Amino acid sequence: MTEPKAKKEPKQEKATESYDYDTIIIGTGPGGEGAAMNLAKQDKKVAIIERHSSVGGGCTHWGTIPSKALRYSVLRFIEFKNTPLFSQAAQTLQPTFPDILKHASGVIRKQINLRTTFYNRNNVTLIHGEGSFIDQHTVAIAGEDGAVETITAQTIVIATGSRPYHPPEVDFSHPRVYDSDKILSLNHSPRSIIIYGAGVIGCEYASIFKGLGVKVDLINTRGRLLEFLDNEFSDALSYHLNSGKTTIRHGEEFKSVEAQDDCVILHTQSGKKIKADCILWANGRTGNTDKLNLESIGLKADRRGQVSVNSNYQTKIENVYAVGDVIGYPSLASAAFDQGRITANAILNGDADSALIEDIPTGIYTIPEISSVGKTEEQLTAAKVPYEVGKAQFKHLARAQIAQSEVGGLKLLFHTETKEILGIHCFGQNASEIVHIGQAIMQQKNGGNNIEYFVNTTFNYPTMAEAYRVAALNGLNRLI
Incomplete structure (x- = not known):
């Protein structure tokens, strides 16, 4: 959420020396870490509250890291089963959800240790407790033992992240009702699960449970999966998810959730009753601002717990900034880290000397994986931009054949006259890695962004990167 830059009015402030710290950061997720590291490396005295x-x-403990680690384990199992050399041995194996959680837990521990060393090495004071404002320069920190300490700083950064949205009609205290945080406490493999919400989180968990052989009902409140994607790849994801024991139900809204001792029944507005062992609620998130006492500094969050900022990530309170999920779009861990670094520059220099790139890549860790950057065909058509399409199917690549990962492909959208790359869309194994090759070319200036780069360069063979050469030739051959 953005608003015009706040007009800086001259004011009398306490001298910097009278504060305990130069900056206090509330939250140690990617946004908070990005701000803390940048400020600390400029010799600022920084405290960060967790x-x-x-x-x-949330990124490390309940969101990005654990869900991707779970998905990786399931993907390796699927590959093992589908490899002819091992397929017979794989028939006797059936990992459970607790089994794959062990791998995720190990990754989380490594990430915690790594990130803790960042703060120690850079002399950032780490304080554990619940932070809340007393005034625009003072934060109270309530510890687990009930003790409260207060610290002050010239500037404060809100980086408290978000949590799953809980509609009041749903009893999340019931042992069969989960959200995307609580699902990591699931201590068995259910035979069936309802996933309500088919956004990125819902689709990723649908892939995970589908890979474990669980019967999945994926409830999509919209007309198609992930409507922000290129339609071709949205349809491809639907095709691969909506098979076997998985059913996608589009355009459905919940009426009530009936949680019983032995099952959960979802009642929809259309009159359907869907029964499963448990339900995962993955429909919406709320910014973690409700315990910050924002009223004490004259700030107010919207109904989604988000606050407004300007291009410097500055709230309407001049010395208070906010980054990450608490400001809304794009709500990505990668973007939050960059927002934190940009905010630090704004604090140091009075104005940010950079901004998020216009085309932020999207990575969706379903099975198969999806990634994209730039415009979709639908957007270009609506804007009346003359473009052409170049495609490469992975099944034609030697590397994909060797790796038994022939599903999917690469699509390049480019301007028919300038040959400038306008959009890159990838579906299949390692899509979120492959997309960055094209992204690097898209960022080139002075004519460097040109699809002919992929024809004129030499790629290692065999690689998945060859898809760019194949797609570029395919597209250029379509030009009249």
Whole structure:
């Protein structure tokens, strides 16, 4: 959420020396870490507050890291089963959800240790407790033992992240009702699961449970999966998810959730009753601002717990900044880290000397994986931009054949006259890695962004990167 830059009015402030710190950061997720590291490396005295017992925020503990680690384990199992050399041995194996959680837990521990060393090495003071404002320069920190300490700083950064949205009609205290945080406490493999919400989180968990052989009902409140994607790849994801024991139900809204001792029944507005062992609620998130006492400094969050900022990530309170999920779009861990670094520059220099790139890549860790950057065909058509399409199918690449990962492909969208790359869309194994090759070319200036680069360069063979050469030739051959 953005608003015009706040007009800086001259004011009398306490001298910097009278504060305990130059900057206090509330939250140790990617946004908080990015701000803390940049400020600390400029010799600023920084304190960072974390309400949990270890650093990393929701990204490390409940979101990005654990879900991707779970997905990786399931993907390796699927590959093992589908490899002819091992397929017979794989028939006797059936990992459970607790089994794959062990791998995720190990990754989380490594991430916590790594990120803790960042703060120690850079002399950032790490304080554990619940932070809240007393005034625009003072933060109270309530510890687990009930003790409260207060610290002051010239500037304060809110980087408290978000949590799953809980509609009041749903009883999340019931042992069969989960959200995307609580699902990591699931201590068995259910036979069936309802996933309500088919956004990125819902689709990723649908892939995970589908890979474990669980019967999945994926409830999509919209007309198609992930409508922000290129339609071709949205349809491809639907095709691969909506098979076997998985059913996608589009355009459905919940009426009530009936949680019983032995099952959960979802009642929809259309009159359907869907029964499963448990339900995962993955429909919306809320910014973690409700315990910050924002009223004490004259700030107010919207109904989604988010606050407004300008291009410097500055709230309407001049010395208070906010980054990450608490400001809304794009709500990505990668973007939050960059927002934190940009905010630090704004604090140091009075104005940020950079901004997020216009085309932020999207990585969706379903099975198969999806990634994109730039415009979709639908957007270009609506804007009346003359473009052409170049495609490469992975099944034609030697590397994909060797790796038994022939599903999917690469699509390049480019301007028919300038040959400038306008969009890159990738579906299949390692899509989120492959997309960055094209992204690097898209960022080139002075004519460097040109699809002919992929024809004129030499790629290692065999590689998945060859898809760019194949797609570029395919597209250029379409030009009249």
